[in-house]
Amino acid sequence: MNADEPLPEPLTVPRPGPRSAATGTALRAPGGRLPGRDHFTAGRPERGAGNCATSHTQPAAALPHTPQRRSASRPHTARACALHAGAWWIWALGLATAASRTTNPLLLGLLVGVAGYVVAARRTDAPWARSYGAFLKLGLVVIGIRLVFAVVLGSPIPGTHVLVTLPEVPLPDWARGVRIGGRVTAEGLVFALYDGLKLAALLICVGAANALANPARLLKSLPGALYEAGVAVVVAMTFAPNLVADVQRLRAARRLRGRPDHGVKALLQVGLPVLEGALERSVALAAAMDARGYGRTAQVPPAVRHTTSALTLGGLLGVCAGTYGLLGDVGAGYGLPVLAAGLAAALAGLWLGGRRSVRTRYRPDRWGVRAWLVAGSGVAVAALMIRANSYAPAALHPPAVPLTAPELPLWPAASVLLGLIPAFAAPGPATRTPSEEDPQ
């Protein structure tokens, strides 16, 4: 750049600047190393899988000014040892599949117990690990709602043990088949309870996966073309707690103005400032992300771009047609091959689309023996339960009419216990130090 060179015309940018003129730019190779630090050898040796399960604590902090007492002792699973997030999800979905195949309350209870034990044994102290309690409560709410519906709207189950007769609301002719109030039978309630329990068990299994696997890490395993969607989800997930904190702060501020801080009105009046705050934060985050290289793309030939679009669209169409064929009566023959071809095309499209992204991945989760064991145990539970449906359907679905005490079928129960494998196979969280255990 020459100093005598005349200055260029002013650069004017219209206000909604950030995204309007997104242009693809050739990738510059990242250059430069820290001067004088080239002798630095690459990171510490990876810990083998063998010592991952052993607990370890962090050494005391070195910096004098840091308030480290709290921080150094917080337990966590070290990254090198962390299980692939996908393994946890496969395990949990396996348990959920098993739960969906039975209404036996004893088996469902066993499934919930298995999931709960593994969570208790293997969850870390990270914020997302605390969500398990919320899912448990949600399960109870689901059961409650199912029971209330059975009481108020009656139940199609013919029962003989009348518990109570509610006054029935007379309904017009066109609403025949709907009943409000009337007899409440024990059979109807038991049926509703089993049904609700099944749904609750499903939810709790998903909650277990949520508590054990960092959702953000799962998104990191997505193909490159879906990276942007993954970022959006991660950002949204970190925004939600901020939003809740904002609402609490602003409600507390209402109190300072001498206005009541409870009630619907208070919540509504803080709505606007909360939204304003959220908007400001998103603009700040967008600026930060832009400054940190978000959205850098590689130049790809137009032919590749068009192929990508064609493959993705065609693949999705194929998936739709194939699924329709499989589910419908007519196309059972061509359903499966079309679905397979569609999936293949869509995956190829995603893979090609990933070439536009210049991103690399930092320390992706590795799929090791432990991951196989954890995922395998979930798949085994699901498979065995599906199989049990063929040899012991009665035990898996205890009848509500006539009322009988459900029995615990031996083999399905034993197969559910396979789901406990992760409690021993997965790497454990670091132990709590004494100062963490006893705040006093």
Add this chain to the structure above:
Amino acid sequence: MIRFEQVSVTYDDTAAPALGGVDLTVPEGELCLLVGPSGAGKSTLLGTVSGLVPHFTGGTLHGRVTVAGRDTRTHRPRELTDVVGTVGQDPLAHFVTDTVEDELAYGMESLGVAPAVMRRRVEETLDLLGLATLRDRPIATLSGGQQQRVAIGSVLTTHPKVLVLDEPTSALDPGAAEEVLAVLQRLVHDLGTTVLMAEHRLERVVQYADQVILLPAPGAAPVIGDPAEIMAISPVHPPVVALGRLAGWSPLPLSVRDARRRSASLKERLASSGAGVRGGAPHAAEPHIGYSGKGRAGENPPAQATGLTIRHAHLTALRDVDLTVREGETIALMGRNGAGKSTLLRTLVGTHRPTTGSVRVGGLKPHSTPPAELLRHVGLVPQEPRDLLYADTVAAECEAADGDARAEPGTCRALVDELLPGVSDATHPRDLSEGQRLALALAVVLTARPPLILLDEPTRGLDYAAKERLVEILRGLASDGHAIVLATHDVELAAELAHRVVVIADGEVVADGPTAEVVVASPAFAPQVAKILAPLPWLTVPQVRRALEARKGTA
């Protein structure tokens, strides 16, 4: 390294340029400090370096900014990632991922750095910034200083040649600020990174600067030069410089150490003025401090906490705190971030219910008193004064405040005129500067005439002029008999204003006593003047000035 050629910036909705006539060069490997009053265009200048101005904010940029040879007009911020790293005042607004290690890797992932190189650079950066023990921690659980270091680390991993920082230490306690500054020092000295930094708290940073750029007013051309030369003319300057100017030292000292070495004669003059030294008298010599420490504790002191413990879930925020606030007394609550200062203030306004122990405000239990009644006994200006303001004009805000406090119409507006002269009724509270907004929130709180006023971090984001104005206002209130409690990291403010300092650590009161005693005894909380003149008991420049004037008077 950074070159500005005839740069001026005009935003779309204003006629006058926010920044004008910038024509200077920041050489490679220097720590360059950007100073100036609020609204002088510091953030805009920093934004032009990272390309966020005008690409992201909109507006018109005249002239040319080049960073490491790249023109920011043709390179968008994302294409400058590998030469410029930007960190703002609020690190939380900067984080994209949720754990420390991922955050450090994020920028490199965007650039497509090879995995092996990424791994090596992350390990280097963890060591460089002392973050190794925190590598797997969720970012939300870190302290303020740790978060700021992670934010700096996250831009360092792409090996930028230039680091741009907007008020990196303003929100931090003195200890955490030193942590961050030590890291910056190391970057400049060991790695030759060029650092361009704006900061209000000059007492923390000016001694580290190689060059200072002074932006005297909005749109005015900046002055660049040697820190001591610029400080001699700068309208914003730290107490050490003020003391140096007062004593006529040349060249001006910028660090406490330099000043101490020159202070022998000043100390002699002060010691011989005699009157000031005996019995902590420098305070008594000040007109505003009529308070003698024996204020009426009476039946119902403005606030009283006995054995107060607050526990949230697993965390004990306050433990066995005893505190009595007397009429007309100003108390500074100090301690690191997260020590429990804000919790104590919020408990006094009834946001938290004591787990054990009791708290009384004017004889009432704050947590079970209706807000409308409590308003007459205590008022809190929160850390973000904007939280208190709902209306879209100053006039509407005042009307609402009169209604809330059931005060006579016009009460609040009269207070606003007093605290914030020259603000029109139609102004939107959002358009006020940081200091003006604080004054407006204070006026709203004062409308109900509470005997106890609480302020949480009032000087965050204020420049020296706004701070001086705040000190005047608060002194006025204290002499009217209001009790004031401020939670603050600002040792200079505490020294200037407080009769008593209470230091809180980990939820417990670890020191409670007259300002001069508590503050001088602590290396972290001592104001600069106290450090320079130790063991003499003067804490602030105005005290020294008065002592010298008194001596002249008697001589």
